Amino acid sequence: MNIEGSVALVTGANRGLGKAFAEALIGAGAAKVYAGARDPAAITDPRLTPVSLDVTQSVSVAAAAERCGDATILINNAGILLGRPMLAAGSEQAMRQEMEVNVYGVLAMMRAFAPILARNGGGAIANMLSVVSWFTSPLNATYGASKRAALAVTDAARMELKAQGTQVIGIYAGFVDTDMAAGIDRPKTSPRQVAERTLEGIRAGVDHVLADERAEQVRHDTRFKPEAFAAGLQALWDGRAAGVGR
Numbered sequence: 001m002n003i004e005g006s007v008a009l010v011t012g013a014n015r016g017l018g019k020a021f022a023e024a025l026i027g028a029g030a031a032k033v034y035a036g037a038r039d040p041a042a043i044t045d046p047r048l049t050p051v052s053l054d055v056t057q058s059v060s061v062a063a064a065a066e067r068c069g070d071a072t073i074l075i076n077n078a079g080i081l082l083g084r085p086m087l088a089a090g091s092e093q094a095m096r097q098e099m100e101v102n103v104y105g106v107l108a109m110m111r112a113f114a115p116i117l118a119r120n121g122g123g124a125i126a127n128m129l130s131v132v133s134w135f136t137s138p139l140n141a142t143y144g145a146s147k148r149a150a151l152a153v154t155d156a157a158r159m160e161l162k163a164q165g166t167q168v169i170g171i172y173a174g175f176v177d178t179d180m181a182a183g184i185d186r187p188k189t190s191p192r193q194v195a196e197r198t199l200e201g202i203r204a205g206v207d208h209v210l211a212d213e214r215a216e217q218v219r220h221d222t223r224f225k226p227e228a229f230a231a232g233l234q235a236l237w238d239g240r241a242a243g244v245g246r
């Protein structure tokens, strides 16, 4: 679909990738961009329309759907990472919190906006997933579980919404240069690149956007060298357990 003239809603648009998505949409000629944020006062760019939105609160999601009835694009970007190994202390609570935002938040937004997009001609939903939707990193295992579940939610919604003409995209990236990855000393992709590749994917009508080199590499390795990839993850965990570090 065309970005020009579209009306988009981005969740978690006050910082990081969400901010980059909102700016890229404006740059590409969107007629209106609703910037969803838990604190709408944090949206200071006058080109954006602030919308109060906590994706874990059903009242908030319903109010946003009421407010953004002209939306044609939904970008489910909001997410949290609590960084727990699967069996670590507090992992169950961390996974519940991550699931609330990264999975149930995405599901609630899609359910609320699917009828709106249908009414407005079909449109597109783009869900910010991750390379860890494809494999389980032992260090951020609970987050990975949520991103893997979010991939299943995305794939199911794509099938259910095809008949109404709504494109449903999964977006995959490695480390992106935002607050979320601030503590990670690895090469990072710019949020702008992820946003631009996503808009290209919306224009092209694709189902999946590999938004950086790491996503391309991981996609290849998990499909074609799964044993070597798994051995690398085991070595990562064993090295950490032995005090070698991340």
Ligand SMILES: NC(=O)c1ccc[n+]([C@@H]2O[C@H](COP(=O)([O-])OP(=O)(O)OC[C@H]3O[C@@H](n4cnc5c(N)ncnc54)[C@H](OP(=O)(O)O)[C@@H]3O)[C@@H](O)[C@H]2O)c1
Pocket: 011, 012, 013, 014, 015, 016, 017, 018, 037, 038, 039, 053, 054, 055, 056, 076, 077, 078, 079, 080, 081, 101, 105, 128, 129, 130, 131, 172, 173, 174, 175, 176, 177, 178, 179, 180, 181
């Ligand atoms: N950074 C990476 O390396 C990376 C890689 C792959 C995928 N991702 C994914 O990309 C997305 C954006 O991440 P980011 O890197 O931009 O992270 P970030 O800098 O930590 O920003 C997260 C955003 O999500 C919002 N948010 C959190 N909980 C929310 C809730 N309950 N309701 C509404 N908004 C909420 C935050 O709002 P507040 O300011 O109110 O907290 C913030 O705007 C996430 O889905 C993340 O999992 C990130």
